[in-house]
Amino acid sequence: MTSLSSEMSEPGANPLDTVERLALANDWAFHRQSDDELAAEIAGQWCNYKLWFSWHPELGVMQLSCALDIKVPAKKREKSYTLLALANEKLWVGHFDIWSEEAVPVFRHALLFRDGNNASIELMEDLIDIAVTECERFYPAFQFVFWGGKEPHEAIVAAMLETEGEA
Incomplete structure (x- = not known):
């Protein structure tokens, strides 16, 4: 990710404005549907990840969803729930879910921005990096199942095997 200067948003600012600046700086394909929604796409090792940011100003909550470009076959739905539970046990931040409408695995996380907490560029970079890193880490497990x-x-x-060195 291209790092932008360290800056803080003004109190109560919409964190999606920060995400939009980050998307512009990194040349990500994105679309700002409204003041409260932003969709972006980031290329990964395994697929392109579709990120969706939603801002709920009354609650002071921003949610990020990062969808994997892989459909859950209907006959594998039950096994996918077991896989989600096992993957979620290994996460420190966020969780995996399945979007029922699209039948795709998705990583989700929400952040509270209240009491003067703001969406800095660094925080948004970290959030996106965590989401994409976890999707990259678990994508092979979804494929295997x-x-x-x-x-x-x-x-x-x-999927959890750590490789050492280079081939």
């Missing part, structure tokens, strides 16, 4: 015929426990173990 959906298309590789693996059981969720096997898929998590295989």
